[in-house]
Amino acid sequence: MVEFNLIMGTVEDLDLLVAHRLLMWKDIHPELASEIDESRGLTKNWIQSKILEGSLVSFIVRTTEGFIAGSGCILVKEDQPRPGSNQLKFPYLMSMYTAPEVRKKGVASLIVTEAIRWSRQNNFDRISLHASKEGVQLYKKFGFIQTNEMRLKLDD
Numbered sequence: 001m002v003e004f005n006l007i008m009g010t011v012e013d014l015d016l017l018v019a020h021r022l023l024m025w026k027d028i029h030p031e032l033a034s035e036i037d038e039s040r041g042l043t044k045n046w047i048q049s050k051i052l053e054g055s056l057v058s059f060i061v062r063t064t065e066g067f068i069a070g071s072g073c074i075l076v077k078e079d080q081p082r083p084g085s086n087q088l089k090f091p092y093l094m095s096m097y098t099a100p101e102v103r104k105k106g107v108a109s110l111i112v113t114e115a116i117r118w119s120r121q122n123n124f125d126r127i128s129l130h131a132s133k134e135g136v137q138l139y140k141k142f143g144f145i146q147t148n149e150m151r152l153k154l155d156d
Contacts, residue, residue, distance in 0.1 A: 006110050009058030011051045017058055018044045020071045020097035028132050059111045070098035072111035091119045093129040112142050
């Protein structure tokens with residue numbers, strides 16, 4: 001059985017976090033591979049700036065042999081006032097990625113567990129995310145409730 005270790009990432013893990021975010025998008029939208037590749041520079045600059053300002057924390061999972069099994073991030077986002085919460089910031093779980101070789105072996109669960117623990121430790125009252133079709137059941141297992149969002153793409 002494979003054993004995993006989870007650590008908090010740092011800015012030194014930037015290239016890994018960028019690679020995993022782009023691989024996540026390619027898993028979700030393989031038809032957009034060229035656009036995803038083109039976003040590498042912008043993605044790298046954005047992740048780096050969020051890490052440096054302290055609004056993005058990352059979790060990296062390795063096997064005991066050192067293989068990088070997966071990663072995920074929390075972006076602390078600003079929110080508007082809403083009934084039932086007096087918080088104007090909330091953690092948004094994003095960039096969840098697990099290497100194909102170790103999928104369905106608990107990597108994502110380790111990251112979600114740590115994201116929930118981190119969020120509680122930092123006194124947040126909720127976590128939000130957008131789940132891929134493949135990820136919905138994982139998040140439901142932790143008590144996440146599916147909600148709806150609508151979007152309009154604005155053309156030039």
